[in-house]
Amino acid sequence: MDTTKQNSKAWDKKVEEGSRYTQSVSSETIEKSKLGQWGITVTTEKSVPRNWFPESIKGLKILCLASGGGQQAPVLAAAGADVTVTDISKKQLEQDEKVAKRDGLHIKTVQGDMRDLSNFEDGFFDIVINPVSNLFVNDVRPVWNEVSRVIKDEGILIAGFTNPLLWIFDDNLEREGILDVKHSIPSSTLDYLPEEEIQEYINSNQTIEYAHTLDDQIQGQIDAGFVIAGFYEDDFGGTRILDKYIKTFIATKAIKLKV
Numbered sequence: 001m002d003t004t005k006q007n008s009k010a011w012d013k014k015v016e017e018g019s020r021y022t023q024s025v026s027s028e029t030i031e032k033s034k035l036g037q038w039g040i041t042v043t044t045e046k047s048v049p050r051n052w053f054p055e056s057i058k059g060l061k062i063l064c065l066a067s068g069g070g071q072q073a074p075v076l077a078a079a080g081a082d083v084t085v086t087d088i089s090k091k092q093l094e095q096d097e098k099v100a101k102r103d104g105l106h107i108k109t110v111q112g113d114m115r116d117l118s119n120f121e122d123g124f125f126d127i128v129i130n131p132v133s134n135l136f137v138n139d140v141r142p143v144w145n146e147v148s149r150v151i152k153d154e155g156i157l158i159a160g161f162t163n164p165l166l167w168i169f170d171d172n173l174e175r176e177g178i179l180d181v182k183h184s185i186p187s188s189t190l191d192y193l194p195e196e197e198i199q200e201y202i203n204s205n206q207t208i209e210y211a212h213t214l215d216d217q218i219q220g221q222i223d224a225g226f227v228i229a230g231f232y233e234d235d236f237g238g239t240r241i242l243d244k245y246i247k248t249f250i251a252t253k254a255i256k257l258k259v
Contacts, residue, residue, distance in 0.1 A: 003136075003137075003138060003208045004088055004113050004137075006202060006205075006207075006208055007088055007089075007136045007207050007208060008088040008089050008090070009205045010205050010206055010207040010208075011068075011087075011088065011089035011091070011092055011207070012089050012090060012091040012092075012205075013205045014089075014207075015069075015089065015091035015092060015094075015095065016091070021069055021071070022069050022070075022091075022092060022095060023069070023070075023071075024069065024070025024071065024074070024095045024096075024098065024099045025070060025071055025074055025075060025099065027102065027103055029075065030074060030075070030078045030099070030103040030105070031078075031103075033074075033075045033076075033078035033079050034078045034079070036079070038075050038076075038078065038079045039075070040071070040072045040075050040076065040129070041071075041072075041131065041160075042072070042129060042130065042131040042132065042158055042159065042160030042251050043131070043132055043160040043234035043249040043250070043251050044132070044234050044235065044236060044237065044249055045234050045235065045236075045237045046232060046234045046251070048158055048251065049230070049232070052156070052158060052230050052253045053127070053156070056080070057076065057079055057080060057081045057127070058079070058080030058081065059080065059081070059082060060081050060082065060126040060127060061081075061082045061084075061124060061125045061126050061127075062076050062081045062082065062083050062084070062125065062126065062127045062128070062129060063083075063084050063085075063086065063120070063125045063127070063128045063129070063150065063151075064076070064083060064084070064085040064086070064129045065086060065114055065117075065128055065129065065130040065133075065143075065147065066086065066087055066088070066114040066130060066131070066133035066134070066136070067085055067086070067087060067129060067130065067131050067133065068085055068086075068087030068089055068092025068093045068095060068096055068109075069087075069092045069095050069096070070095035070096045070098065070099040071131075072085075072129050072131060073085035073096050073107050074096060074099040074100065074103065074105055074107065076129070077100070077105040077106060077107050078103065078105060081127075082106075083106075083107050083108070084107075084108040084109075084110060084120075084125075085107060085108070085109055085110070086109070086110040086111070086112050086114070086117075086119075087109075087111065087112075088111065088112065088113055088114075088136075089111075090111055093109040093110075093111060096109055097109055113137075114130070114133065114134065114137060114143050114146070115137055115139070115142040115143055115146060116142075116146065117146040117147070117149070117150050120150045121150070122149055122150065123149075123150070123151065123152045123153070123155075124150050124151075124152070125150055125151050125152065125155060126151075126152055126155050126156070127151075127155060127156045127157075127158070128147050128150070128151055128155070128156070128157045128158070129158050130143070130147070130157065130158070130159040130160065131159075131160045132160040132161055132162060132249060133160075134159075134161055134212065134217075135161070135162055135209045135210055135211070135212070136207060136208070136209060136210070137210065138188065138210050139216075140161075140212050140216050140217060140220055141216055141220045141223070141224070144220045144221050144223070144224035144226070145224050147224065148224040148225045148226065148256060151256050152256070153256055153257070153258040153259065154255060154256060154257075154258060155255070155256045156253060156254070156255055156256075157221065157226060157252075157253070157254040157255075157256070158251070158252070158253050158254075159221070159251065159252050159254070160234075160249060160250070160251045161212070161217050161249070161250055161251075162211070162212075162248060162249055162250070163214075163233070163246070163247065163248045163249060163250055164185040164186075164211050164212065164213060164214060165242075165246060165248065166211075166242065166248040166249075167183055167185060167187065167211035168181050168182070168183050168184070168185065168211075169181060169182060169183070169242075170182040170183075171192075174240065174241060174242065175240070177241045178241075179241065179242070183211070185211045185212075185213055186210065186211055186212055186213055186216075187210070187211045188208060188209065188210045188211070189201075189206075189207070189208050189209045189210075190208060217250070218252065221252065221254045225256055225257055225259070226254035226255060226256050226257065227254065227255050227257055228252055228253070228254050229253050229254060229255050230251075230252065230253030231250070231251070231252055231253070232250075232251050233247030233249065233250055233251075234247055234248075234249040234250075234251065235247045235248055235249065236248070
């Protein structure tokens with residue numbers, strides 16, 4: 001099946017439902033960003049360390065990759081960057097467009113798949129921001145390869161992704177406080193469902209998610225020409241039982257090596 005089309009529809013639905021990652025930043029946040037008081041997240045709770053960015057991002061070309069929703073892109077644009085945001089969901093991109101119109105920002109929006117950045121020139125961007133989103137593609141290595149192509153030498157990639165341990169437990173039981181190891185890595189949402197429930201799941205416009213190995217997440221960046229220069233972990237903010245035992249989200253700063 002076309003998982004890109006499925007996830008595009010699913011995220012459009014999430015916007016309609018007002019889920020957390022479709023809620024745009026406030027005008028107050030934008031005003032603070034214009035004054036230099038800005039920060040973004042690429043995981044769940046923690047902000048990206050300010051020293052992961054250059055001292056000033058004014059005029060820098062930044063790609064917010066698979067990052068619609070009116071969260072990262074408007075903040076960076078308000079801080080003076082030349083921002084492009086791409087996402088598979090039209091409605092998520094409309095969230096960025098609404099903030100841009102509301103607060104007088106210039107943001108370019110492009111609907112597309114994070115594995116295919118053919119709309120963009122080689123070595124065009126100074127920074128690429130990729131919040132937790134590559135769980136929606138079946139193979140992350142093409143994502144890293146495409147980012148490497150469109151980013152400048154010594155450009156910065158800031159990415160958030162899931163710790164694969166998050167996926168090994170039965171999700172419904174984990175939400176009830178029971179940790180039951182049930183799934184292997186790599187795998188996908190559809191692998192966890194009984195055959196008779198798959199079509200119903202698809203028809204209800206739910207996201208199809210993929211559990212990737214750390215080898216593909218981290219070594220994949222290295223193989224694409226990056227060196228890992230920063231790392232931190234994050235969690236659900238204490239709302240899930242796993243937060244008591246391990247951080248389930250990871251953020252990396254990677255720098256593209258000169259060829």
